[in-house]
Amino acid sequence: MENRSCKRQLNMSSLPGPSSTPYNWQNKATENFSRLCQLIVTICSDLFRDILSHYIQPANLRTELDKSKKKLDKVKSINPQQKRLLYPDPGKASPMAKDLDFSVLYVLIRNICGIKPHKNGWGDNIENGDNSIAACIDRIRLKRxxxxxxxxxxxxxxxxxxxxxxxxxxxxxxxxxxxxxxxMYKRAVNALYLCELSPSSTRRYVEEITRTFKSEISKKKARIDGVESQLNQNTMTKKARLDKVEDQQNSVTQEFRERFEEFETSILSIWQGRDSALKEYMKGRFSALEENMEGMYFE
Structure with a gap:
């Protein structure tokens, strides 16, 4: 029954809505989620494969990947396993579009297909009414x-x-x-919207979405940890620099103090010398004055 109902091709305007949950679903909400998972993993992923093959002929994919290696190496959303798939060891088969999952397909479509970005640019908010290919691709990614x-x-x-x-x-x-x-894709979406699903038939799609979600959370956590580590390293480096500057300032201050003390000692010495000379001079003047006064007295 499930296969027959999934093959029906109906006009969306006449659709009454998703199935009435004939199978043993936990609730309607779980069926909704499962149906969307299947839409992403099957129809949307196949559409992305066709987009890639439309802009890059399958026979040229290897060449384009090699030409774009430096650019793709900078894309943080590609994990090591996906990079090994795109750039296998010598002697191993080169990947084809059918081998790539949604995440990798999006990265390739965005970076090596030459598709013009939408009005706000790849990965940014999409303006209402922007129906360009790039805008539609980004909408699918956001909903995924x-x-x-x-x-x-x-x-x-x-x-x-x-x-x-x-x-x-x-x-x-x-x-x-x-x-x-x-x-073709419109009819496939209509069929999936109407067909009766069972938990067992959609389990692998749900598992793939869940696995992808966990993988992306791990990648984001790794990036956050990397940023925190870099911040800590930068903080330590800045602290070391500040400590060095402080040591230099202390050294300069100490040197200044020592030189000032030497200068002060020198000035005091000079003044002490001048004071002694002044005392001798005044003593001589007083002696001469006394002699003059004595001479005047005896006269």
């Missing part, structure tokens, strides 16, 4: 991140589900129109 954030609870309420689904659906349709003018 939103869905990943719900993996903690594994559920999403109906209002959030419908809002998220609508944004994803419109973005997928806009990209397909601009790239091929077809409606």
């Amino acid at each position: 991140n939103l869905i990943s954030g719900h993996s903690k609870t594994g559920s999403m309420d109906n209002a959030s589900f419908h809002s998220t689904w609508t944004v994803l659906e419109n973005s997928i349709i806009d990209i397909e129109k601009q790239l091929t003018g077809g409606n």
Whole structure:
């Protein structure tokens, strides 16, 4: 029953909404989350693969990856395992679009396909009404991140589900129109929206989204730890510099004090010498004055 219902191709305007949960779901919110996980892992990821292959012919992917290695090495969101996939050891097979997951596909689409950024630039807020390919790609990425954030609870309420689904659906349709003018992905989205899902059939999609979420949290934590470590290192370096400056200031101050004391001693010595000379001079003057007075007295 599940496979037959998933193959139905209906117009979205006539859709009554998602299934009425015929399987043993914990609740409607968990079904909503699972349906979105499958949309991201299957349809959105396949769309990203087609975008990559549209701008870079599969036969040229290896060449373009090699040309862009320095640029891609600077992308922090690619983990070591993904880098090994993009740049395998000599003798190992080169990756194809089908081997790449959503995260890597987004990085390649953004960095090596030559797609013009949307009005605010890749990774920034997207203006309403901007339906460029880059804007639609970034909307899908943002919604995928939103869905990943719900993996903690594994559920999403109906209002959030419908809002998220609508944004994803419109973005997928806009990209397909601009790239091929077809409606294959539109029909696939319609079918997934209507088909009856079971927890067992969507488990691997939920697990992939959850695994991706945990991986990205780990990468963010590692980056934060790296920043904190760098800040601590910078703090220690600055403290060492301040200590050195303080030592230099103390040394200069001590040298100044010593020189000032030498100068003070020298000045005192000079004044003491002058004082002795003045005393001798005055003594001589008084002696001469006394002699003159005595002479005047005896006369």
